[in-house]
Amino acid sequence: MSELEGKVCLVTGATDGHGRAVARCLARLGADVVVHGRNPEKCDAVQREIAAINGGKRPDALLCDLASRASIDAAASEYLASARPLDILVNNAGLVSLHRQESADGFELVLAVNFFAMFQLTMRLWPRLQASPAARVINVASDAYRVAKFDLDDLALESYSVAKSYSRSKLAVVYFTLELARRTAGQGISVNAVDPGPVASNIAANNPGFLYSLARPMIKYLFPSAERAARTAVMVATEPDVAAVSGGYFRSMKQRKKPLEFDPAFGERLWQIASDATGTQL
Numbered sequence: 001m002s003e004l005e006g007k008v009c010l011v012t013g014a015t016d017g018h019g020r021a022v023a024r025c026l027a028r029l030g031a032d033v034v035v036h037g038r039n040p041e042k043c044d045a046v047q048r049e050i051a052a053i054n055g056g057k058r059p060d061a062l063l064c065d066l067a068s069r070a071s072i073d074a075a076a077s078e079y080l081a082s083a084r085p086l087d088i089l090v091n092n093a094g095l096v097s098l099h100r101q102e103s104a105d106g107f108e109l110v111l112a113v114n115f116f117a118m119f120q121l122t123m124r125l126w127p128r129l130q131a132s133p134a135a136r137v138i139n140v141a142s143d144a145y146r147v148a149k150f151d152l153d154d155l156a157l158e159s160y161s162v163a164k165s166y167s168r169s170k171l172a173v174v175y176f177t178l179e180l181a182r183r184t185a186g187q188g189i190s191v192n193a194v195d196p197g198p199v200a201s202n203i204a205a206n207n208p209g210f211l212y213s214l215a216r217p218m219i220k221y222l223f224p225s226a227e228r229a230a231r232t233a234v235m236v237a238t239e240p241d242v243a244a245v246s247g248g249y250f251r252s253m254k255q256r257k258k259p260l261e262f263d264p265a266f267g268e269r270l271w272q273i274a275s276d277a278t279g280t281q282l
């Protein structure tokens, strides 16, 4: 029997880069993968790839735009309405944006997609995770969180920079992971964050122009392949030794002892902000 036989894994942002590689690896290990994407053609391409791995069995897709609270809500309702279990949730989708943009709900886009969407989807799917005997949630972060300065009174980030928006969104992911693990300790669900390290992916391709034309060759040809980068998330999703770890941060196949000096007041306030922004809670 394959390692993940009978396990259902939902991977967000499975249509490209790291998420696509994670989805394919999990399928190779025997999982029943549900491919999340926002673009039906890109979903179809990954569904075909996974069907080829699965001996022809086409995986399900879950379509939604993570920049829209209503779209996430509809997708979560669709998932819950199906009888499908959920054993592993990989919250991978994310972006960087050179210029300030807003989500459908008027939030700064990078924070909305990289963090609020992850919060909303996880909250909505939590009851289904609880029904699994040993569910795991893997939140894709980035070491960029280490340079973040996140002013919770300035969510709009009008004095925008790509570094400020991306790093604060990933700090939020790390805080969310630690806070969710703390709040749900003893429920039998592990919640961990993973930094895949640099990935040869299409990240930043949504920013065409001179800067991306300079960065693209480095991202595409110098960064490790998505398959290689996916190993840490796959390890955290599958290794029996990691099952007992919750609230961990993993990079390069290793757990970082202390990712940050956790500020409980910041964690509490960030949670409340995300709960209000998404209309969800545990």
Ligand SMILES: NC(=O)c1ccc[n+]([C@@H]2O[C@H](COP(=O)([O-])OP(=O)(O)OC[C@H]3O[C@@H](n4cnc5c(N)ncnc54)[C@H](OP(=O)(O)O)[C@@H]3O)[C@@H](O)[C@H]2O)c1
Pocket: 012, 013, 014, 015, 016, 017, 018, 019, 037, 038, 039, 042, 064, 065, 066, 067, 092, 093, 094, 095, 113, 140, 141, 142, 143, 195, 196, 197, 198, 199, 200, 201, 202, 203, 204, 205, 223
């Ligand atoms: N690349 C790196 O060096 C690096 C380093 C550290 C961490 N990470 C993290 O790794 C994760 C994956 O990034 P990647 O490098 O694989 O980038 P990528 O190739 O651009 O893939 C990003 C995925 O997220 C999806 N996505 C973006 N915005 C979305 C939205 N509004 N609604 C639904 N789906 C959306 C994309 O969908 P489409 O296919 O439709 O665009 C794609 O499937 C991100 O969380 C990123 O922050 C990346």
